[in-house]
Amino acid sequence: GESxxxxxxxxxxxxxxxxxxxxxxxxxxxxxxIWYKQESGKGPQFIIDIRxxxxxxxxxRVTVLLNKTVKHLSLQIAATQPGDSAVxxxxxxxxxxxxxxxxxxxxxxx
Amino acid sequence: EAQVTQNPRYLIxxxxxxxxxxxxxxxxxxxxxxxxxDPGLGLRQIYYSMNVEVTDKGDVPEGxxxxxxxxxxxxxxxxxxxxxxxxxxxxxxxxxxxxxAFFGQGxxxxxx
Numbered sequence: 127g128e129s130x131x132x133x134x135x136x137x138x139x140x141x142x143x144x145x146x147x148x149x150x151x152x153x154x155x156x157x158x159x160i161w162y163k164q165e166s167g168k169g170p171q172f173i174i175d176i177r178x179x180x181x182x183x184x185x186x187r188v189t190v191l192l193n194k195t196v197k198h199l200s201l202q203i204a205a206t207q208p209g210d211s212a213v214x215x216x217x218x219x220x221x222x223x224x225x226x227x228x229x230x231x232x233x234x235x236x
Numbered sequence: 237e238a239q240v241t242q243n244p245r246y247l248i249x250x251x252x253x254x255x256x257x258x259x260x261x262x263x264x265x266x267x268x269x270x271x272x273x274d275p276g277l278g279l280r281q282i283y284y285s286m287n288v289e290v291t292d293k294g295d296v297p298e299g300x301x302x303x304x305x306x307x308x309x310x311x312x313x314x315x316x317x318x319x320x321x322x323x324x325x326x327x328x329x330x331x332x333x334x335x336x337a338f339f340g341q342g343x344x345x346x347x348x
Binding site (some may be wrong): 162167170175215219222224226227229 | 278
């Protein structure tokens with residue numbers, strides 16, 4: 127089946143800067159997307175979701191952008207903090223089933 | 237507190253010795269699922285359940301069994317574990333299929 131992938135496996139960010147994590151998905155029929163955060167030794171934690179009828183959604187310090195034309199999803203984190211260091215996954219929902227990418231490891235530099 | 241609880245968190249076992257990893261959720265969710273996480277492969281679904289007594293195979297079901305006798309519990313059973321089942325396992329639950337919102341803390345299984 128088709129799967130979701132992330133552009134970069136690692137991202138190093140200066141504390142206080144904005145982070146942008148990218149994700150390319152392959153199934154144009156996917157209608158729902160989720161971003162997760164996974165800290166070391168913990169399970170994935172839901173961050174934010176977006177439906178395919180939207181192109182932007184904002185949460186607390188996070189924004190998800192969806193570009194269906196190029197099948198691209200991004201997660202923006204404002205004013206990155208040390209606690210944002212983690213692995214970030216995107217997941218796409220097609221036919222009521224989630225497919226996950228391999229993840230991007232974000233490291234925040236003090 | 238809403239949570240998904242897995243036990244044990246860590247397990248080392250020998251090939252062929254049956255084991256069960258338990259999963260329990262306190263949110264009255266109908267949908268539960270099991271994933272394994274391996275380096276470079278992301279999360280892959282093993283089995284899922286849409287309600288009590290309703291289970292179905294995910295992408296990598298070989299070597300695993302599940303049961304859903306009550307809404308809150310969804311155990312993962314390895315009848316005869318093999319070394320290729322060494323992995324990090326996660327249970328998840330949600331209100332409906334494909335909206336996994338809550339994951340357990342994970343079970344790191346090593347089969348020697």
